[in-house]
Amino acid sequence: MSRAHKPRLVMKFGGTSVADLDRIRNAAEKVAAEAARGYDVAVVVSAMSGETNKLVGFVREISTLYDAREYDAVVASGEQVTSGLMALTLQEMGVPARSWQGWQIPLRTTDAHGAARIEDIDTSALEQKFDEGLHAVIAGFQGLAAGGRIATLGRGGSDTSAVAIAAALKAERCDIYTDVEGVYTTDPRIEESARKVDLIAYEEMLELASLGAKVLQTRSVELAMRYKVPLQVLSSFGNAIGSDLPGSMVCDESQLSEEAVESKVVSGVAFNRDEAKITLQRVPDRPGVAAHVFGPLARAGINVDMIVQNISDDGRTDMTFTVGSVDFDRAVAAIEAAEDEIRYESLVADRSVAKVSVVGIGMRSHTGVAQEMFSALAAEGINIQVITTSEIKVSVLIERKYTELAVQALHSAFGLANETTSA
């Protein structure tokens, strides 16, 4: 549309933010406040907390190998309920609004039921209703697949819905209202001086999300990065609204000030205690050995995270890798079943490990971050078992019991507690 229209805003409320009618009212008040500031608002809602689990429980009780199309029909009902209740609450406050199911928009998806990807969002009906003065309340997590069936986007998919809708509507911002104040320099339950970050780059958020900071779904951050949708994580409790920018803005690197990037090498310290380490001792050191080791794991659908191969000693080497704790038993079974093929002498497992990482786009232009990290850990007497690095991240595997100590030491070493400016 070439015609001028009001600025648009997407506001997404997760399950705990719409858990009951009081919470829905609280969320609706924020929508009303943004509408009063002149936005056409698209509200994206999750199911009331607990509902999705209840519905998934029904499906799983009926069948372990369920038809994902029926799973989707059942589970998508949770967001349908919230969308109607939110629209009613807004109307009751005098804010004109209507609910939209995925199929009504339509928001088209692939037919990978249960984990569908958004293919296309036709915004013309939404925009027509915006022009009539009607704000939109959209059931998140769902869309319309081929053959006219309901599809869901997989757990946490409402974040992805919100970002995709913001991109399609060319919204000024996508605000993700949740039960925390924003993105933190580390988990405040472990380090009390942890600070909310005001600004963070998409790439950093992606690393933090994949490292266990569960604030945003990785897919939604990827999507926001691709379409350059400014994303804000903020709390749905209290009275603050997104336009006052009380949360953490996740945005393109170009929007971070030079100063912010320069002054702050590390943006956050992440950790993941759900890791387990497996070492295969004295594996023949010949071409193709890695394929022999990781082939069976890949076929079992197990994600391998960190991988280290020692220097060869008389034609044999030790190979160490980590898997998620939940996959540990299956990983060991898969390796043992392939013992003849891999020809390791022994398998040593360690379930009491944790991964600790420092993340920051400033690392690109600063050397010595890894060294600084290792020194800080050494000063606390923490031994490093495995190291992996990326352009904006350094991760180490340590004994699990040192997790808190390591996080606190790194948070302090990189000066994360001291600053009140943006990361």
Added chain:
Amino acid sequence: MSRAHKPRLVMKFGGTSVADLDRIRNAAEKVAAEAARGYDVAVVVSAMSGETNKLVGFVREISTLYDAREYDAVVASGEQVTSGLMALTLQEMGVPARSWQGWQIPLRTTDAHGAARIEDIDTSALEQKFDEGLHAVIAGFQGLAAGGRIATLGRGGSDTSAVAIAAALKAERCDIYTDVEGVYTTDPRIEESARKVDLIAYEEMLELASLGAKVLQTRSVELAMRYKVPLQVLSSFGNAIGSDLPGSMVCDESQLSEEAVESKVVSGVAFNRDEAKITLQRVPDRPGVAAHVFGPLARAGINVDMIVQNISDDGRTDMTFTVGSVDFDRAVAAIEAAEDEIRYESLVADRSVAKVSVVGIGMRSHTGVAQEMFSALAAEGINIQVITTSEIKVSVLIERKYTELAVQALHSAFGLANETTSA
């Protein structure tokens, strides 16, 4: 379609019949049995019992004057859940099936949201899937209104969905599975010799339904009568299936045997304790007085049931009528507000009345049913306050405390307990 197809059957399960996963499994077993007998089955499901009330409660708590379109979006989710769970359960039993929401069929309705009427059912998609071997599980109570919004048919609308779908699919029969064994000659809680009726005419069922026998929604019976859909009421508990005809068949009069109609003048005794009587004494007996009395009630949306006007005495008359107990206070208020217009001398109210009725198509060819009824009541010393009659029904208003006695006396007088043949 002119091509030959399998016979079709509609099986409707109410809320108590799909209240939990065990009940859904029990219902699915009946569907599997009918499918095994060679039917293409369209299963119509209600929401799990309690769900609709919960959802309606949410809506009412948000707003008293709610947007019925949003009410519909919220409330229709209950049937959506059951349809998916039933389809999954059937699949798990090896019965190919898929769920259908109203908008997917589409089942088009008027846009009287919350109480929509079915306008059109496009059966082509359903039939195509039947041809592919897929039985249908249809969310009852809902359809697609103009503008692509979800509409619901009003409480009890799943019966109506089922009958309309049976008519559109030219189904051999529409089985309404519920929590009673069928239609009874009277309420078994009041008269222990009450029998299940094997066959009953649409007209009789309509009178019984409107007289307080809550087995079937009046609208669904009207629709079945119009399209001559054979309707069976039967229990969803136990192992019986509809094709063995264990319930009560509601069908066209022409399908009742001569013998059955001849031998049985009265098919059932109905009663309604939710009535209240109002008498306006010494109303001017002039043309238009009835309009003066009943106009205010009609404007207040109050249904008046029985009406009697006494013989005039010196230009004045007494007018007596009954309303539903729930409407009593509003009815009195409406009358009193119109006192100047009606010019009655006094208003006498009686909330302790009940209506007892005998129903039977055999009355058309038998005289003396009313007289026999009055005699039976007189023999028990029960005074009759008001009488109304139709072609196949006689109703009397009596003191409420005599309800059970009257029902038992009439059940016996018309020989309803003795027969084991059809009504």
